[in-house]
Amino acid sequence: MSTSLVSEAPVQASLKRSGKRQAFRFGATQLLSWALPVALIVLWEVAAQLGWLSSRILPEPLAVFSAAWKLALSGELWTHLGVSTWRAASGFAVGGGLGLLLGLLTGTFRQAEILLDTSLQMIRNIPALALIPLVILWFGIDETAKLFLVAVGVFFPIYLNTFHGIRSVDRGLIEMARSYGLSGWPLYRDVILPGALPSILVGVRFALGLVWVLLIVAETISAQAGIGYMTMNAREFLQTDVVLVGILLYALLGKLADVLARGLEKYWLRWHPAYQ
């Protein structure tokens, strides 16, 4: 009896300590994941300061940051960023939306699959970037051309994963739901769509990765605004620091899109043991 009274206090203290240690460990992991990029930047700065790197080839990080600062102050940065983000978002919405719609259609109805799938599989094997000459002939060098390129590239990952997701929904669950009187839209909403969601979100993440690749190419061909335009312009004037700002912006935007996709997964798949 007395021993248990004695031992209780240290146990609680050690529990508290382990809680603190856990919080510390979490912070440490966060820090560790940023250690490599920070170390690289420091190394880069030191190398530039010591004159190992010519500023024509690779300007020092400080110069890049100041270039970014200047662009931000003049408002130029925000215009280009806004234009690029709008292109990415609209292209993703159009291509992704169509991919989702057709994926749901072919996944749900055999007839739609028979009608559409062969053609779509053929088109899928054409790299989106191989369409550039044709796209320029069709749409000129307008916004439409960029939108089209991004939309085509985004379409297939989402289409394929949606189709696959719908087809791989557990038959047992569908049978159960039917025997519980669900059919039509309630069956779709409560069983088929949530069952396909993990696969659809994989498609979304793939597509988000592709958006930026396609956008960079589309914007460097011809544009009057956008991050790609900004970098191409800076190259002509040998502003390597601005070129680097553009490249870093793409990296940041890519990371941002990934964080967004992860957020969606975390919320929509919170029932899934793998996301808890």
Place this chain on the structure above:
Amino acid sequence: MRHNNPFENQQVEHAAQRSGVGIVVNAVSKTYGEREVLKSVALDVKPGEFVAIVGRSGCGKSTLLRLIARLEETSAGEIAFSQGAQAAYTPETRVMFQDSRLLPWKRVLHNVALGLPKSDLPLAARALHQVGLAERANDWPAVLSGGQRQRVALARALVHQPELLLLDEPLGALDALTRIEMQELIESLWQKNGFTAVLVTHDVQEAIALADRVVLIEDGRITLDQRIALARPRARGNPEFARLEESILARVLQHPARAPDAVLGDISLQKSVNQVQWAV
């Protein structure tokens, strides 16, 4: 003696007043391609009766259940339901499967409320309370144990107040203790709600513990229809229970049944029967 059991008569009378449905399976056959799984099966289930179907794996017992559940169509013959004087009736049927088949993306309470209008959520909560899982209402199914999932599945089936509950080896994947607990829960809910129950199992002991009648299917035919007149709740240690279990198991294994007295005296045989019952 078995037919004149006063308890049984009382039970059937009482059951008839409640909401169970009668089933008449008339010369039903089912073929998949060339293979004939059920061969002209006839079975008559009274309203409110608890019937257990036993048999070896692949004998067609699950197929019969799926036909009664109207998950599949008969190849020949017909299955008719009756409610009171009403013939050609489509009963409110719910099926409990071996795997719980809970929707992993719905919380426990919303799984139970599947197919109910939103305003009936309190009913789902009450059903969950009946199976003793009220406090898990907001959990995801993924964090429940196998036994808890089956209890949620049972609540989900009962919330619709079915007239017919079909159980397709629902306890097959559970450990022995959880199994007995679940059997008691099913029995008490059946007694309270008065639905007709058809249980498919390969555990003869489970069949005898729960059912009014044990039906044996062998090679697509019903070869035994044994009335179980033991008083409920049924103690597994009861000598009559052991005798019944022995004779049905012997029938399943196609050994000639021994005389009751000899069986009770022969402990070694009983032991061997206990050993094989899980394998049947």
